[in-house]
Amino acid sequence: MSGFSVAWLDLREGADNAARDKTLAAQALAWLTADDTAMPIIVDLGSGTGSTLRALTHVGASPARDIPGNPTRDLVWRLVDHDPALLNEALRRHGKTHIIEDYEADLLDLTTLPLTGARLVTASALFDLVSLSVVDALVTRLVQHHAGLYAALNYDGITQWSPPHPLDGHVLAAFNQDQRRDKGLGLALGPDAADYLEMALSRAGYTVWIADSPWELGPDDAALVRELIPGIASAVADGYGLDRQALQEWQEFRLAHAATGRCVVGHQDVLALPTT
Ligand SMILES: C[S@@+](CC[C@H](N)C(=O)[O-])C[C@H]1O[C@@H](n2cnc3c(N)ncnc32)[C@H](O)[C@@H]1O
Secondary structure (H helix, E strand, O other), X not given: OOOOOHHHHHHXXXXXXXXXXXXXXXXXXXXXXXOOOOOOEEEXXXXXXXXHHHHHHHOOOOOHHHOOOOHHHOOEEEEEEOOHHHHHHHHHHHOOOOEEEEEEOOOOOXXXXXXXXXXXXXXXXXXXXXXXXXXXXXXXXXXXXXXXXXXXXXXXXXXXXXXXXXXXXXXXXXXXXHXXXXXXXXXXXXXXXXXXXXXXXXXXXXXXXXXXXXXXXXXXXXXXXXXXHHHHHHXXXXXXXXXXXXXXXXXXXXXXXOOOOEEEEEEXXXXXXXXX
């Protein structure tokens, strides 16, 4: 899979935080601490530089070392990623304030995931990249460990631009097709990620909640939009039947409106908790 740079992850984090459904995030935290006999251990998959840690800390997850009293109840973050540079950056940012265990691991091999004792598994902007069989294998492991899942910011196939351009529909259709390409974790679920998670987890006996978490980008997000546009154009440039010149014009039009237009990119957050 192509790598994710710290710069790109930083650039999207503001929009991600604004988009996250705060009710589901709070509900995930409530599950984390609801059982006095369970250790508050979070396993964050595809952690990057720690965006989920930051987001949940922001909505109330205490940095462990601020909690007075019984140290065995401290919140532990197990960050899992295959990119050591991103894990190192997460440690650099949070190693002094949070209890972090970092795991360099490939999500293709779910047997190596550090799920022992985990109360909650989290991920952000991950499940649209993974395949159906990775989800199936993960659900089996969640059931074994009686762990909840909080999976935020799964792309849902909606991208709406304003002002409109005649090529928008064709670009979006091609982009959504490209989202299903294998990006290193099997044929990707792409826009079907949240629906598939809901189906697989419900079938496994979980109670599942889904909430929309769209990016609603305006002039304040121009820097992100300026990166998004060439990213989309390059993803759809080959193999989807788009005329090169027309795509170039679409890109130029979009960039010309990056600081004044609007763009909605749909996502969905998923929370799944064991029913019993
Ligand atoms: C879109 S980024 C999201 C990062 C972070 N959760 C965030 O929201 O900023 C996807 C993350 O998944 C990680 N990743 C991708 N494929 C992986 C794999 N096969 N095994 C482990 N991590 C993987 C990437 O390195 C990256 O950190």
